[in-house]
Amino acid sequence: MMVYNTLLFERRNAIGYVTINRPEKLNALNRQVMEELRACFQSLRDDQDVRVVILTGSGDKAFVAGADINELAQQSAVEGRETSRLGQQVFDLIENLGKPVIAAINGFALGGGCELAMACTLRLAADNARLGQPEVKLGIIPGYGGSQRLPRLVGKGRALELILTGETLTGAEAHRIGLVNQLVPAADLLAAAEKLAQKIIANAPLAIKFALQAVNHGLEMSAAQGQVLESTLFGLCNSTADMKEGTRAFLEKRPARFAGN
Numbered sequence: 273m274m275v276y277n278t279l280l281f282e283r284r285n286a287i288g289y290v291t292i293n294r295p296e297k298l299n300a301l302n303r304q305v306m307e308e309l310r311a312c313f314q315s316l317r318d319d320q321d322v323r324v325v326i327l328t329g330s331g332d333k334a335f336v337a338g339a340d341i342n343e344l345a346q347q348s349a350v351e352g353r354e355t356s357r358l359g360q361q362v363f364d365l366i367e368n369l370g371k372p373v374i375a376a377i378n379g380f381a382l383g384g385g386c387e388l389a390m391a392c393t394l395r396l397a398a399d400n401a402r403l404g405q406p407e408v409k410l411g412i413i414p415g416y417g418g419s420q421r422l423p424r425l426v427g428k429g430r431a432l433e434l435i436l437t438g439e440t441l442t443g444a445e446a447h448r449i450g451l452v453n454q455l456v457p458a459a460d461l462l463a464a465a466e467k468l469a470q471k472i473i474a475n476a477p478l479a480i481k482f483a484l485q486a487v488n489h490g491l492e493m494s495a496a497q498g499q500v501l502e503s504t505l506f507g508l509c510n511s512t513a514d515m516k517e518g519t520r521a522f523l524e525k526r527p528a529r530f531a532g533n
């Protein structure tokens with residue numbers, strides 16, 4: 273198992289737990305965190321024993337309070353572009369991991385923290401969560417995909433309101449506009465994430481992977497092209513042992529046992 277300086281990692285019951293671990297800096301994303309996130313998610317992508325990932329922040333105050341402002345304050349235009357591209361690539365890896373990633377938002381998810389949560393497949397917010405894109409208060413704009421993912425998640429008008437005001441939303445407000453899937457008491461956050469993960473884990477692994485591809489790639493295409501992709505992936509499902517097991521189990525009135533092939 274890999275050891276990281278800024279992340280905690282463990283694997284239990286087919287779930288990979290990734291915790292960003294800089295609580296004294298509210299888990300701000302510096303370059304080392306980004307590089308370790310990349311390495312960690314690359315190994316999670318290839319780990320067949322992990323079916324769902326739960327991503328959270330260390331401590332009880334923050335998921336991630338943004339990109340590290342100490343590093344931001346010093347960077348040149350060229351470095352800024354590279355930092356942004358690295359962040360985008362790491363978050364794209366998370367979005368297209370081939371298995372779901374659940375963000376358990378246990379406090380501040382600001383700037384890069386909100387962008388990281390949006391790159392995850394599903395978001396659960398504790399009732400003490402605070403989400404927003406306050407970059408304009410620092411003289412910058414979202415640089416880790418937020419200007420693209422936020423309007424896709426909550427609509428252009430709400431996204432622009434958040435990005436232009438830099439205003440922070442409570443967990444309840446984020447839930448109301450669809451920025452998070454569920455709002456739960458802080459003490460129940462991890463249990464709620466595990467419950468959601470186990471519901472997904474009970475289903476056919478390849479179907480989960482293809483459904484993620486259909487939605488993620490389909491959203492980048494015209495609706496007609498997206499439907500062609502959907503049919504291709506639907507057809508591919510018919511070649512899997514999981515599809516035979518799933519349909520047979522239904523007809524035999526028993527729970528399915530999926531092997532992921």
Ligand code: COA
Pocket residue numbers: 296297298300337338339340341342380382383384406407410
């Ligand atoms: N980058 C670097 N350090 C950060 C940080 C960030 N994004 N967010 C918080 N920290 C650090 C603080 O500098 C402080 O460090 P120090 O103890 O060495 O001074 C520590 O984390 C605790 O933060 P603090 O501001 O004292 O906590 P708070 O409860 O008073 O306020 C926030 C919490 C989240 C409101 C405040 O930290 C904040 O506004 N952070 C920046 C949010 C932001 O703009 N993010 C977008 C960046 S693109």
